[in-house]
Amino acid sequence: MYYGKIRNCDIANGKGVRVSLFVSGCRNHCKNCFQPETWDFKYGQPYTDETEEYIIQLLSEPYIQGLTILGGEPLEPENQRGLIRLLQRVKSEYPEKDVWCYTGYTLEQAMTDGANCRCDVTDSLLSLIDVLVDGRFVEDLKDITLEFRGSSNQRIISMKEWRESLEKK
Numbered sequence: 373m374y375y376g377k378i379r380n381c382d383i384a385n386g387k388g389v390r391v392s393l394f395v396s397g398c399r400n401h402c403k404n405c406f407q408p409e410t411w412d413f414k415y416g417q418p419y420t421d422e423t424e425e426y427i428i429q430l431l432s433e434p435y436i437q438g439l440t441i442l443g444g445e446p447l448e449p450e451n452q453r454g455l456i457r458l459l460q461r462v463k464s465e466y467p468e469k470d471v472w473c474y475t476g477y478t479l480e481q482a483m484t485d486g487a488n489c490r491c492d493v494t495d496s497l498l499s500l501i502d503v504l505v506d507g508r509f510v511e512d513l514k515d516i517t518l519e520f521r522g523s524s525n526q527r528i529i530s531m532k533e534w535r536e537s538l539e540k541k
Contacts, residue, residue, distance in 0.1 A: 373397075373454030375423065376409070376416040376444065380430045386472035386503065386520065388437025391430045395419075395455070398445035399488065400476035402509040406522070410444035424458050431466050438462075438470035438502070447475045447482055449491035456493045459500040470502040478506045479529055504529045 374396035379385075382392040397413035398405075409415055417423075431439060439462050446455060459471055475482070477489040482498060484490060498504070505521055505528050513523035520528060 373419040373451055374414055374416050375419050376407070378423075378427060378430070382440060384520075385440040385442060385474065386438065386470075389435050390438055390440045390472070391427060391436055392440040392442060393427060393458075395441065395443040395446055395451045397448050397451055398443055398476065399448060400445060400508055402476060404511045405509060407444070413448075413450065415444070419454055424461070427458065428461060428465060431462065431469060436469065438466075438472065440472040440474070442474035445476055445489075446473050447477050447489040447494070447497075449489065449494075452491055452493050452497050456497055456500075459497065463500050471500060472503045472505065473501045474505045476506075476508040479504055479527075479534070482506075498531065499535075501531050504531055504534075 376394040376396050379392040382390045385392050394410060396410050396415040398411045401411055430436065441455060443451070445451065462469060462471060481487045482489050482494055505526060507526040510523045510525050513525050515524050518524065
């Protein structure tokens with residue numbers, strides 16, 4: 373897995389002050405994407421053990437509310453397999469911090485067998501995410517007044533509430 377950048381004090385991509393990891397690689401290619409350079413799976417730098425240690429260290433600051441994963445596309449299978457260990461560590465070492473994930477896929481796509489974004493670690497990865505912002509950016513639905521998303525088709529999903537709703541069924 374590669375990544376384009378790490379922000380250590382991000383206030384735009386989730387609630388509070390966050391550490392944000394922008395992974396590389398995306399097959400969605402949304403029209404007017406704000407970071408088309410991240411479509412390339414080899415954009416930026418290789419994600420290494422040292423990268424992970426750096427992110428874990430950044431999260432240690434008490435003013436950091438959590439980690440945001442975006443890209444590129446975190447739910448590309450290659451990226452899911454690269455992210456699973458990081459998210460497991462975050463939940464283990466910082467259980468009070470939340471994890472946000474931005475994806476151009478929908479939650480329903482991620483849950484559908486055979487979908488491009490579904491792989492052997494998808495369920496585990498989703499279980500470690502607190503807030504999922506899903507859906508492709510759609511230029512015709514662009515709305516700059518929306519909090520934490522770019523177009524009105526995108527949803528902000530509390531994964532805890534979603535998991536609880538599944539248990540009730």
